[in-house]
Amino acid sequence: MTVKQLSLPELVEQCVRLGIPAVGLWREPVRAYGLEASARLVRDAGLTVTSLCRGGFFTADGWLDDNRAAIDEAAALGADTLVLVSGGLPPGGRDLAAARARIAGAIAQLAPYAGERGVRLAIEPLHPMYAADRCAVSTLDQALEIAERFPAEQVGVVVDTYHVWWDDRAPAAVARAGAAGRLHSFQLADWTTPLPAGVLNGRGQLGDGVIDLRAWCELAAAAGHTGPVEVELFNDELWGRDGVEVLEETLKRFTELGISES
């Protein structure tokens, strides 16, 4: 999604050229290119699919079929993790606790299905500014509290620095998630201000913002995270630039963080 201006074949080609060993994919471009064709493309290039984004939105009509399809797609791509963005309040709703309970109930229905297909569900807490309309799960503690009702190989959490950086309780939750084998996805994005209208597409390029990304990487490593570190930037300015240039810049910023490879 960081370089959504690139087609799937362009993305794969550039990852190979730049030595990026693994990539997280989103469902829409995969579906547009074709699921089987996408799986073949990535596999033939020797890339790993780190995660598929996204399932969730459990308050929308048809959520169950849609999420089962997302699990199937993740399995077909060889992605071991499906990221869940759980959805906010239902139309006219004002009860966040009820929305969170509904999310937990939906995950209970999906977890065995995912487990049978070797796909781990990863609950992503989104920044509290999305609580109403995108995700009622706003903190890592909340995400973990739901995940812990299920086996770790079925349900875990996503730690995205953009969403949790402000939370003084998040570091302890990262450690708890890691110790329990539930840190299924770790993503980086920086926090820059002012936020754009709608607050969706203003995630900062690594190093452009105020998040101590190196500290968060060390925190994840200390929690036992040895899986991939993804970079997920929703950013209108980056999307308006040449995709290869943005990919190279992102790799350079990532490398400058000095994260030890896994």
Added chain:
Amino acid sequence: MTVKQLSLPELVEQCVRLGIPAVGLWREPVRAYGLEASARLVRDAGLTVTSLCRGGFFTADGWLDDNRAAIDEAAALGADTLVLVSGGLPPGGRDLAAARARIAGAIAQLAPYAGERGVRLAIEPLHPMYAADRCAVSTLDQALEIAERFPAEQVGVVVDTYHVWWDDRAPAAVARAGAAGRLHSFQLADWTTPLPAGVLNGRGQLGDGVIDLRAWCELAAAAGHTGPVEVELFNDELWGRDGVEVLEETLKRFTELGISES
């Protein structure tokens, strides 16, 4: 601030006409009209000043003198509460914990000064989307943790529904604040989406958004809050309308919430 398009005399006149017994003021209009003149205007009209906004911004140059002046101004207005918006990260800073420690240190310097003048400092946690640039105190728990280092008659907290509505830990913190006599200010604003660019001036008119305002009022009452309930809306659309009309609409919405008068 909800009707900042009204001059101070217009505001006072309309409050008296509409039977609004008390009003929260901001420093800038008070200074523009003159501190003594403002105090006299409000007093002669029989109004109470619920709170003065705002002190804080403890990372800015000159913060100590400015905050002492704010305390003096609150005392002169007969406002028993000064709201503190504590400030975000210093320029180039990435250490939120250090910013929070600096805030606590600043309040330690101010608390006795405030106490001697009969003014209570009220730490306002701002929504986490403001953590970088406006207020590193993002949750009611964080605000209380700082406040509890001082006597309750010197330092307490502000509960503003706009900032805390998403937080599943906030209700317990409201109860804790109330039990300790630290719920110094209670403010209402609704949450509407999409958020505007800069996310500053999109606070929803009561009833227009997704916050269960009645439930929050009941929560505050259950915590022993018998003080004023303020309505603080930063909203470009409301500011663009006739101020008297907005004041009447706000009073109507407030009345519809059915909050028992104190």
